[in-house]
Amino acid sequence: MTALPPGLVLPTTPLAWLHLGLGLVLALWTLLFLFRIVLTWYPQLDLSRGILRLVGLPTEPLLAPTRRLIQPIGGVDVTPVVWVGLVSLLRELLVGQQGLLTQMMIRASVMPA
Numbered sequence: 001m002t003a004l005p006p007g008l009v010l011p012t013t014p015l016a017w018l019h020l021g022l023g024l025v026l027a028l029w030t031l032l033f034l035f036r037i038v039l040t041w042y043p044q045l046d047l048s049r050g051i052l053r054l055v056g057l058p059t060e061p062l063l064a065p066t067r068r069l070i071q072p073i074g075g076v077d078v079t080p081v082v083w084v085g086l087v088s089l090l091r092e093l094l095v096g097q098q099g100l101l102t103q104m105m106i107r108a109s110v111m112p113a
Contacts, residue, residue: 015108019101026091032059033087036080059083 011017035055039045047056059080066079094101 013105013108015101015105019095019105022101023091023095026087026095029058030084030087030091033080033084036063037084040077040080 011020032055036059039047039052039055045052047053047060062083063077063079066082067077070079070082072078091099093099096102
């Protein structure tokens with residue numbers, strides 16, 4: 001068994017693992033939507049082929065229905081920008097400094113067992 005690098009502490013409770021996992025998933029999703037924003041500058045690219053599938057497959061199920069609600073503005077698809085905002089808000093509400101899961105972890109660490 002290898003030793004952990006100095007300063008690296010693994011979560012010890014299921015709530016801490018949930019906090020870490022959810023934070024990572026939401027951060028990755030935000031990054032994917034940011035890639036989608038950049039890729040809208042190149043409409044000739046096919047997001048269903050090659051490595052671009054890693055960006056297209058996880059984001060398109062949310063973007064397709066959103067496009068029916070929000071039409072392109074001046075020919076520009078703004079739905080990835082909307083989703084960056086929504087996912088960032090959700091991340092802040094759940095795992096941010098004052099987020100729900102963060103506050104639950106703080107409260108659990110302060111309260112006696």
